[in-house]
Structure formats: C-alpha cells, structure tokens
Amino acid sequence: MIDPLLLFDVILGLAIVSLAVTVLVVRDRFAMIVLVIVFGLMSALAWVRLAAPDVALAEAAIGTGLTGALLLATWRQVRTEPERWPALPRGVMVINMGLCALVLAGLVGAFLATPLGTPGLGVAVADNLADSGVEHPVTAVLLNFRAYDTLMEVVVLLVAVIAVWMIDRGVSQAPQPTLGPELGDLPRGFARLVLPAITVIGAYLLWVGTSAPGGAFQGGAVLAAVGILLLLTQRYQPQPSHRPLARGVFVLGVAGFAAVALLVAGGGRVPFEYPADHAKTLILLIEGLVTLSIAATLAALFHGREPEAISTQGGRS
Amino acid sequence: MSIELLALVLIAAGAAFFVVGTIGLLRFPDTLCRLHALTKADGLGLGLTCLGVALLVGSVGEMLRILLIWGLVAVSSAVSGHLIAGHVLRSNAPVRGR
Structure with a gap:
C-alpha cells in the first residue's frame, strides 16, 4: 500500500517541474506570467509539505503575490511592443547551458555528500x-x-x-x-x-x-x-x-x-x-x-x- | 468520530465542486461561461472546505481565522470575477449571444 501523501508529493513535484519547463517554452508573455504565478503557488504548497510554513508564507506572499503584481505591471508597459525576442547568439546559449549544468552538478554533489538522517x-x-x-x-x-x-x-x-x-x-x-x-x-x-x-x-x-x-x-x-x-x-x-x-x-x-x-x-x-x-x-x-x-x-x-x-x-x- | 466523518464529507464535497469548476473552465466556450463555472466552484468549494476544516480545528480562535479567510477569499473572488467580466465586455473578445 503506497502512502497516498507520497503519491500527492510526486504529483506536486512533477507539476512544479513541468510548470517551470512550460514557463520557459511558452511564447506568450501574459501566459508566461500566469504560469509563473501558478508555479509560485505550487512551490508554496511544496514548502508546506516540507513542513516549512515560514518559507511557504513568504513564497505565497512575496514570490507569488507581489512578484505576480510586479510582472503584470511590467507587462502592461511592454505589451504594445512586438512579441519577439532577438535570437541569442549560440555562444551565449552554450555558456548558459554550461553554467546551469555546473549549478546542477554542485547541487547533486551537495545532496550526495550530505549523510542521510543527520539532524543538521x-x-x-x-x-x-x-x-x-x-x-x-x-x-x-x-x-x-x-x-x-x-x-x-x-x-x-x-x-x-x-x-x-x-x-x-x-x-x-x-x-x-x-x-x-x-x-x-x-x-x-x-x-x-x-x-x-x-x-x-x-x-x-x-x-x-x-x-x-x-x-x-x-x-x-x-x-x-x-x-x-x-x-x-x-x-x-x-x-x-x-x-x-x-x-x-x-x-x-x-x-x-x-x-x-x-x-x-x-x-x-x-x-x-x-x-x-x-x-x-x-x-x-x-x-x-x-x-x-x-x-x-x-x-x-x-x-x-x-x-x-x-x-x-x-x-x- | 461523527464530527470527523462530517468534516471529511464536507471537504470531499468541496473538492468535488473544485473538480467540476475546473472541468467547466477547460470545456466552456467563452470567458464569461468559464467565469460562471469558476466562481460557482470557488464559492461553494471553498465554503464547504472551510466548513469541514473548521470542524476539525480545536479552538474557537482558529475557527474564526478560517471564517475570516473564507470571507476575504469570497469577497476578492467576487470582485475579480466582476473585473474580468467587465474587461471581457469592454474588449472585442468573442462572447456567445452578442
């Protein structure tokens, strides 16, 4: 018998990751902002599941509510501009990917190097x-x-x-x-x-x-x-x-x-x-x-x- | 025990309203219809959920806080629904029966 909360956590984790991917892929600015807001709400829920209500409150209030308001206010000022991004030079993309991979490797290393079950x-x-x-x-x-x-x-x-x-x-x-x-x-x-x-x-x-x-x-x-x-x-x-x-x-x-x-x-x-x-x-x-x-x-x-x-x-x- | 069962039924009913509202949001043809589905689900779903949770908490203070949350969300939900509907009517978005 699987713990139903474990199932919930897995679905929540998958939803957060897929929301993050969608934010990067979608081309419509308004849809992007709405997705960022949903992403923030789901993250707040994840912090609740991690028993960190302080972080959840901050994520919901600042990360979602106020950031969402800031993004929408910005969108109002730039929405008349054409919805086209200039193409990034390939070199910049490669460097960005390299830096992201380094951060990921660092996180994985830190996670693996931490002994499990320590009280911290x-x-x-x-x-x-x-x-x-x-x-x-x-x-x-x-x-x-x-x-x-x-x-x-x-x-x-x-x-x-x-x-x-x-x-x-x-x-x-x-x-x-x-x-x-x-x-x-x-x-x-x-x-x-x-x-x-x-x-x-x-x-x-x-x-x-x-x-x-x-x-x-x-x-x-x-x-x-x-x-x-x-x-x-x-x-x-x-x-x-x-x-x-x-x-x-x-x-x-x-x-x-x-x-x-x-x-x-x-x-x-x-x-x-x-x-x-x-x-x-x-x-x-x-x-x-x-x-x-x-x-x-x-x-x-x-x-x-x-x-x-x-x-x-x-x-x- | 019976109070916990009642709370469970209320929360489940609230969740069911949210599911129905989400289906309406995905399936209905235009913004006003979607708004109709969403605000009903929001109002009843949240009301029932809050009622269920209020039965489970121990103290009167926490019950009052849940009541306050429900009231604030209900009022802001109604006002946002009104704002979105007004925006739809002012814009040239397709509305059925116009």
Missing part, C-alpha cells in the same frame, strides 16, 4: 532557543543567530528600489503610463472593505512571528498589498513632495537594524549579541522597522518610477 543545525537552534528572546526557531535564526544575513537581505531590497528609481530617471522622459483603466466603484468599495482587514493581518503576521510562523517579510508583503490596492484604486497618488518621506521609510529598516547592532556592540558585546533581558523588545523593534521598509519598498517597486508632477508636460518636476 536544528539541535543547536533548539538548545539555544531560550537565549534568543523569541519562541519561534525560524525567527530566532533570522533575527538573532544569523541576523547579519538578514540585514544584508534588507539591504538588497533597498538597493533594488534605488536602482529602479535611478534607471527610470535615466531611460524615459515620456509621461508616466497610468497604472490601469479607471476601475470603477466596485474595486473602490472592495478596497474600503478589505484594507483595514489586510492592515491588521499584516501587523498580526509581524507580531505572531515571535512564537509561530510569520515575521517581517511576510507581514511586510501583506502591508505592501495595502499600498498596491491604494495605488490601483487611486486612493493614494504619489506626489513629488512625498519623495523625502518615501526615501526615509526605505532606509528605516536598514538604519534601525544597523543601529541596534552597533548599539549592542557598545557594551563589550559583538554586534547582534542582544542583552538577554531586552532581546525580544529589540527583535520586535527591528522587525517593526524592517516591515515598514519592506512594505514601502515593494509598493514603490510596483509603482515603478519615483513620483513626479503629472501636470507638467514631459518636463521633470
């Missing part, structure tokens, strides 16, 4: 969980044991939004394309109905991260959805005068994170060695600031270029 670092994390300030092991790892890596991840997001604003400033002097057609009354009512709920859910995900799956990235992604809904329903229209505030919120996470690290390093500790009495407070403080930054950054990435005065014709404000 899970035991070490469980042993030191009491000193971390939080009860959820994933948050303990992300915000305490390897907080430096997480700081770098937040820096990556900051660099991304800086790059998008810089590139858009350079390449295009054309008037900003609108985000979409006038959506009408129903989506506005929908926004009024769900926006308070989404805001509470985002804050809840942040708070619950100390003791259960959740945290800054998941909460930030949900709050970014608030920003996207506000932009789509035109309840919030970015103005040039909002730029300083936006920049401040973008750097809030990195600045707060680094400031805490440096401050705790003052009293003869190493950076990120939080004093045991205040560990939970400090972690929540960092996570709160990072959540705000992530939400603002992702919503700004969806909006695209930095806000400019719409009334001026062609000229920059």
Whole structure:
C-alpha cells in the first residue's frame, strides 16, 4: 500500500517541474506570467509539505503575490511592443547551458555528500532557543543567530528600489503610463472593505512571528498589498513632495537594524549579541522597522518610477 | 468520530465542486461561461472546505481565522470575477449571444 501523501508529493513535484519547463517554452508573455504565478503557488504548497510554513508564507506572499503584481505591471508597459525576442547568439546559449549544468552538478554533489538522517543545525537552534528572546526557531535564526544575513537581505531590497528609481530617471522622459483603466466603484468599495482587514493581518503576521510562523517579510508583503490596492484604486497618488518621506521609510529598516547592532556592540558585546533581558523588545523593534521598509519598498517597486508632477508636460518636476 | 466523518464529507464535497469548476473552465466556450463555472466552484468549494476544516480545528480562535479567510477569499473572488467580466465586455473578445 503506497502512502497516498507520497503519491500527492510526486504529483506536486512533477507539476512544479513541468510548470517551470512550460514557463520557459511558452511564447506568450501574459501566459508566461500566469504560469509563473501558478508555479509560485505550487512551490508554496511544496514548502508546506516540507513542513516549512515560514518559507511557504513568504513564497505565497512575496514570490507569488507581489512578484505576480510586479510582472503584470511590467507587462502592461511592454505589451504594445512586438512579441519577439532577438535570437541569442549560440555562444551565449552554450555558456548558459554550461553554467546551469555546473549549478546542477554542485547541487547533486551537495545532496550526495550530505549523510542521510543527520539532524543538521536544528539541535543547536533548539538548545539555544531560550537565549534568543523569541519562541519561534525560524525567527530566532533570522533575527538573532544569523541576523547579519538578514540585514544584508534588507539591504538588497533597498538597493533594488534605488536602482529602479535611478534607471527610470535615466531611460524615459515620456509621461508616466497610468497604472490601469479607471476601475470603477466596485474595486473602490472592495478596497474600503478589505484594507483595514489586510492592515491588521499584516501587523498580526509581524507580531505572531515571535512564537509561530510569520515575521517581517511576510507581514511586510501583506502591508505592501495595502499600498498596491491604494495605488490601483487611486486612493493614494504619489506626489513629488512625498519623495523625502518615501526615501526615509526605505532606509528605516536598514538604519534601525544597523543601529541596534552597533548599539549592542557598545557594551563589550559583538554586534547582534542582544542583552538577554531586552532581546525580544529589540527583535520586535527591528522587525517593526524592517516591515515598514519592506512594505514601502515593494509598493514603490510596483509603482515603478519615483513620483513626479503629472501636470507638467514631459518636463521633470 | 461523527464530527470527523462530517468534516471529511464536507471537504470531499468541496473538492468535488473544485473538480467540476475546473472541468467547466477547460470545456466552456467563452470567458464569461468559464467565469460562471469558476466562481460557482470557488464559492461553494471553498465554503464547504472551510466548513469541514473548521470542524476539525480545536479552538474557537482558529475557527474564526478560517471564517475570516473564507470571507476575504469570497469577497476578492467576487470582485475579480466582476473585473474580468467587465474587461471581457469592454474588449472585442468573442462572447456567445452578442
């Protein structure tokens, strides 16, 4: 008798691989984006099956929801261009295939070299969980044991939004394309109905991260959805005068994170060695600031270029 | 035991609605018909599944969270259906009986 869940896992794995192949093969851009979104949902399901709900939440919220929104917003701007890709030179294709084969060989090697059934670092994390300030092991790892890596991840997001604003400033002097057609009354009512709920859910995900799956990235992604809904329903229209505030919120996470690290390093500790009495407070403080930054950054990435005065014709404000 | 059986029946019925809706999505001729199949399946399928899962969880808090999820998905599903249908009507896509 086969375990029915094993059958489910095999089907799920095959579906993910075939979705990935289809994304690469299909020639229609819109179909491609839809397939990427489905691929993300299936991956989130796979993470659930691997008993990693934190990763599943992040994959569903950022990898699927927000990436899907970013891709669709991009598609809106490029869809009038002909659906033809210039042919790649054969040399580039061969080099790409070689690099992919190297990555695959590395992964297979790493998998084969790892002895089966070892507990990994899970035991070490469980042993030191009491000193971390939080009860959820994933948050303990992300915000305490390897907080430096997480700081770098937040820096990556900051660099991304800086790059998008810089590139858009350079390449295009054309008037900003609108985000979409006038959506009408129903989506506005929908926004009024769900926006308070989404805001509470985002804050809840942040708070619950100390003791259960959740945290800054998941909460930030949900709050970014608030920003996207506000932009789509035109309840919030970015103005040039909002730029300083936006920049401040973008750097809030990195600045707060680094400031805490440096401050705790003052009293003869190493950076990120939080004093045991205040560990939970400090972690929540960092996570709160990072959540705000992530939400603002992702919503700004969806909006695209930095806000400019719409009334001026062609000229920059 | 009987509660678990009832939950199982509800979840199975929900899954059946999803299967029927998917068949409709694949077989129906135009976007509006497909939308019709999908929204019905979505509404009833998800409602029954949530009801079944709510019977299985232990605490009132978790039940309320499942209820909240169901409500949010139901509202967004209805609104997306409306948006897609409006887009179809404004565009020149083939619609039966137009």
